Amino acid sequence: MATLDLFNTLSGTVQPLSAVGAPELRMYCCGPTVYDYGHIGNFRTFLHVDVLRRFLRQQGVAIRYVMNITDVDDKIIRNAASAGLPIAEYARPFETAFFEDLEALGIERPEIIARATECIPEMVALVEQLAAKEFAYQAEDGSWYFRVARDEDYGKLAKKDLDQIEDGARIESGEFNKDAVRDFALWKAVKALPDGSKEASWQTPLGDGRPGWHLECSAMASKFLGDTFDLHAGGEDLMFPHHENEIAQSESATGKLFARHWMHVRFLLVEGKKMSKSEGNFYTLRDLLLRGHRVSALRFLLISVPYRHQLNFTFEDLAASANAIDRLRTFHKRMVKGADPKSIAPFAEGINPAIEEGTTQAAELYTAALANDLNTAEARAAIFDLVRAANTATDQGTLLRGNAVQILAVLDLFDGVFAVLKDRDAELTRAALVWAEKENRLNEADPALLETLAFSDAEIDALVAERTLAKKQRNFARADAIRNDLLGKGILLEDAKDGVRWKRK
RNA sequence: GCACCGAUGGCGAAGUGGCUAACGCGCUGGUCUGCAAAACCAGUAUUCAUGGGUUCAAAUCCCAUUCGGUGCUCCA
Numbered sequence A: 001m002a003t004l005d006l007f008n009t010l011s012g013t014v015q016p017l018s019a020v021g022a023p024e025l026r027m028y029c030c031g032p033t034v035y036d037y038g039h040i041g042n043f044r045t046f047l048h049v050d051v052l053r054r055f056l057r058q059q060g061v062a063i064r065y066v067m068n069i070t071d072v073d074d075k076i077i078r079n080a081a082s083a084g085l086p087i088a089e090y091a092r093p094f095e096t097a098f099f100e101d102l103e104a105l106g107i108e109r110p111e112i113i114a115r116a117t118e119c120i121p122e123m124v125a126l127v128e129q130l131a132a133k134e135f136a137y138q139a140e141d142g143s144w145y146f147r148v149a150r151d152e153d154y155g156k157l158a159k160k161d162l163d164q165i166e167d168g169a170r171i172e173s174g175e176f177n178k179d180a181v182r183d184f185a186l187w188k189a190v191k192a193l194p195d196g197s198k199e200a201s202w203q204t205p206l207g208d209g210r211p212g213w214h215l216e217c218s219a220m221a222s223k224f225l226g227d228t229f230d231l232h233a234g235g236e237d238l239m240f241p242h243h244e245n246e247i248a249q250s251e252s253a254t255g256k257l258f259a260r261h262w263m264h265v266r267f268l269l270v271e272g273k274k275m276s277k278s279e280g281n282f283y284t285l286r287d288l289l290l291r292g293h294r295v296s297a298l299r300f301l302l303i304s305v306p307y308r309h310q311l312n313f314t315f316e317d318l319a320a321s322a323n324a325i326d327r328l329r330t331f332h333k334r335m336v337k338g339a340d341p342k343s344i345a346p347f348a349e350g351i352n353p354a355i356e357e358g359t360t361q362a363a364e365l366y367t368a369a370l371a372n373d374l375n376t377a378e379a380r381a382a383i384f385d386l387v388r389a390a391n392t393a394t395d396q397g398t399l400l401r402g403n404a405v406q407i408l409a410v411l412d413l414f415d416g417v418f419a420v421l422k423d424r425d426a427e428l429t430r431a432a433l434v435w436a437e438k439e440n441r442l443n444e445a446d447p448a449l450l451e452t453l454a455f456s457d458a459e460i461d462a463l464v465a466e467r468t469l470a471k472k473q474r475n476f477a478r479a480d481a482i483r484n485d486l487l488g489k490g491i492l493l494e495d496a497k498d499g500v501r502w503k504r505k
Numbered sequence B: 001g002c003a004c005c006g007a008u009g010g011c012g013a014a015g016u017g018g019c020u021a022a023c024g025c026g027c028u029g030g031u032c033u034g035c036a037a038a039a040c041c042a043g044u045a046u047u048c049a050u051g052g053g054u055u056c057a058a059a060u061c062c063c064a065u066u067c068g069g070u071g072c073u074c075c076a
Helices: A040-058 A074-083 A087-104 A120-132 A160-169 A214-225 A237-252 A285-290 A295-304 A316-341 A353-371 A376-396 A400-419 A423-438 A447-454 A458-470 A476-486
Strands: A004-007 A013-016 A024-029 A061-068 A114-116 A136-138 A143-145 A186-191 A202-204 A207-211 A229-235 A261-263 A268-270 A311-313 A491-496 A499-504
Touching: A024 A214, A040 A061, A040 A229, A040 A237, A040 A261, A040 A268, A040 A285, A040 A295, A040 A353, A040 A400, A061 A214, A074 A087, A074 A160, A087 A285, A087 A423, A114 A214, A114 A237, A120 A136, A120 A186, A120 A214, A120 A237, A143 A237, A143 A295, A143 A499, A186 A237, A207 A214, A214 A229, A214 A237, A229 A237, A237 A261, A261 A499, A285 A295, A285 A458, A295 A311, A295 A316, A295 A376, A295 A400, A295 A423, A311 A316, A316 A376, A316 A400, A353 A376, A353 A400, A376 A400, A423 A447, A458 A491, A458 A499, A476 A491
Parallel strands: A024 A061, A024 A229, A061 A114, A229 A261, A268 A311
Antiparallel strands: A004 A013, A136 A143, A143 A186, A186 A207, A202 A207, A491 A499
16 A cells, blocks of 8 residues: 555656655755745645655655755845845845744754755756756857757656747847747856846856756755655746756756656635735735734644645634634643543543544544545544544543543644644744844734733733632632633633633634 | 636535535534533535536536636746
């Protein structure tokens, strides 16, 4: 039985994904161009790759995952120039922010992270290899281009017909000296910036210049994963021309298959429209945190819709995801208490076989759903079915301690991929506020959020204790006043049999 | 313009020929509670964008139309 059946863009079918000829599954994902903060669309892609990676590891597959950081490109050069900074100085803070965001979202760090600017020799070598085979040529201005016409199977990933590409293509200024419009830049000869100074460049045997965008991924993937590797992932927009060009470069140079499997994550819409700055529906993770949304809710929402489907992001659904997570966390705590013989009210000893069967079935459905092209929606449903059944049984007193232990194991399995049960939300929101203060953007923060977080846990605990005392004295007016006051500040109290619970909304 | 993908309840979404169309959120009523919250129970789409067709049988297959998205140009 296959560990994971995954849609392969190259073949157009769902195929088993597996490590071939190596103990580790070797995968590559196109990382960010670090010219700004990451937005929720960027993170949808990285989150789904994280789901893939976590699930494979759960299935016992070892992984070697490489992500590149594009730290030199047109936008970085342009923005750095207008900020009056060297490109590295301009880009580095965004790179740091990107990794902070990944961490906050629970996205595991790839084994290898490679910066484009640190792999220049490998890129140069690749162009030289291509030139030797006449796939690359140097134009009058000193730039190097890939000769698409010489690559017979060009277009095989995106299923493009070459004639169409030519029809739609347009000649960019500065690239007029290419032999054919569809030829793409491998190495861009150095140019002057608007202020007359020289843009960032490297002195190489190819001339003074900088790498083209597609070149870095080809060079880095080979450097760290070999000429042929198992999986290449990225957003759907990268399929053409970026990934197609990577294939063209790598396969023309090596004569070998580049990536066996290609995974493309679909774009998301925001409130029914394409996310864009001009529509005013463009959000970075940090924007959402300052508005009082929780990181866990965003993670859960973005991964709950399977990667091949368009997801329509709305604030209503973000709130719904937060509520769904609360339910899961409440349930998880209930099972932890019931399973612990030392807790105040552990469940009765034993195992109820009917519940045991349901638990096993939930785990099987969950695994089968993810193994089927990462159907996260169905995997989620299997877990919620278990939650409902277990809650009902608990209410009826038929769920025994052994069942709780088994259910916790299934929740661990679920959380190994979804990673939303552990509550770090308040902590991460606080970190975002610290960042906002440093960046002078605290004015963008939701006032209610600031008020809620201003309350320390100790202060809340003190008020809860005061209310418990008032309740004992049957002073319900005072008790309710404290509860309502806290609720107004975003803190919700729950009176349970074994004491008072509270949580930040 | 050309190519490709999609349209399922109030919202998100699973399901790709055959049991009462999953699951989450929301809403309404009930149980529990001093009152709440949490949890549970019941209800909440006779129907899957629209029109036609194939079939004993269609949300699922085919054709057309409408709307949305993507690529052809920087983009996750």
